[in-house]
Amino acid sequence: MKARTAFAVVLVGTLAVLSILVVRPFLDYLLAAMLVAFVLTPAQRRLAPEIGERVSALLLVAVTVVLFVGPAAFLVRAALEGVGDVPTSLSELPTFRSAERFVERTVGVQIGPQVSGFIESLGSMVAERSSGLASTGIHVFLGVLLFLFLLYYLLKDGDTLVRWAKDVTPLPEGVQNRLYGAAEEVTWAVLKGHVFVASLQGFVSGLGLFVLGVPDAAFWTVVMMFLAMVPIVGVAPVMGGATIYLVVEGRPLAAALLVVYGMTVVAITDDYLRALVIDKESSLHSGVVLLGVFGAAYFLGAIGIFVGPIVLALFKATVEVFSEYYDLV
Structure with missing residues (x-):
């Protein structure tokens, strides 16, 4: 192997590893953007000649927010708000009272105190890790923003990216x-x-x-x-x-x-x-x-x-x- 070839291989390999390390924290959002862009590309190709590539990409991103990101954010918010509404005792829940009576009649075991104690321990653990939850929330927020930006550019420049990949791939x-x-x-x-x-x-x-x-x-x-x-x-x-x-x-x-x-x-x-x-x-x-x-x-x-x-x-x-x-x- 020639020295220039060896140098090129080492350089490309090093940059590839560094690129993976850069992308890894948000790899799931990148993959999600690629998947959604793949699904929306046929619509992008139909709309682009009529209203332009930028406008059509923005329109499809807005549709994605309305159909997916918005409802998902609402569900997460509702779940987080519901944490504060959890009763101190599971016996307050009608569904749990019915299940408790059924288990007690069937196997003769009272599950209420054990499960209530587990829920209280779980609540204490969540409270102790509130800082970790805040950090996760920031990561998710940044990930969603990255997802939307990547989706826009993949829709607008996706065909250009595919042509570049074909040009640099050493296959017939x-x-x-x-x-x-x-x-x-x-x-x-x-x-x-x-x-x-x-x-x-x-x-x-x-x-x-x-x-x-x-x-x-x-x-x-x-x-x-x-x-x-x-x-x-x-x-x-x-x-x-x-x-x-x-x-x-x-x-x-x-x-x-x-x-x-x-x-x-x-x-x-x-x-x-x-x-x-x-x-x-x-x-x-x-x-x-x-x-x-x-x-x-x-x-x-x-x-x-x-x-x-x-x-x-x-x-x-x-x-x-x-x-x-x-x-x-």
Whole structure:
């Protein structure tokens, strides 16, 4: 290896490591911006010739704030305000009193004092770490601002970035075009089959809770939208908990209706709608999705639920393209 080549490799490698260290604290927000920009790019390409690239990008960022960032901030604020409204004793909660009576009749154990003590300890721990919560709040605020700026520039200059990546990638043009096409195809497949169907399944499940009068149905609907993205787990924990709650509250007919609703309407949403939305051949195996969700969530946090399966799908597509062009198999 020539000295100039070795120097270039070392320099590029060093700068790459430094760049990773710079990006790492806000990597989840960067990935979120890239994912949302990917989804909104078709709209950007349609709007840009009509109203200009800058205006269309600003408009789509504003839509993102209205549809996602705004409601998310409202939920977080409501949750933080609700911390001060937690009762000093769980016995004040009607739902907990019903559950306590049910457990006591069934197994003869009083759970009220133990759980109340745990809640008090948890509250003390949260109070002691208030400074850490404030630091986290500042980080989230900066991350959201960064997300919005990155989303704007990815929408406005995304095509330029892709052309630059193609220019500096040492692969034949045909291979690159096939790679980008396969990446776009599998990303859409995962988003439709993993995110869209899961969100719709959570929403449909939440309708059942709302109709049957389960408390905090809106909150549990959001929870089920995320749980539905995790294979094997799905919406069953919340639906099962709601069924037990209805039984404890003396509403067996409502509990039976919820079970039937879950086994029919909710099950159809998961089994059949997923097959209609995406092509069977482009979907990932449930085991791969589960690995992507858990592994990426552990490494990246909440954004990993969305990004993990996409990364594994991109790896699969890349191997297939290279095998096709270079006879690796």
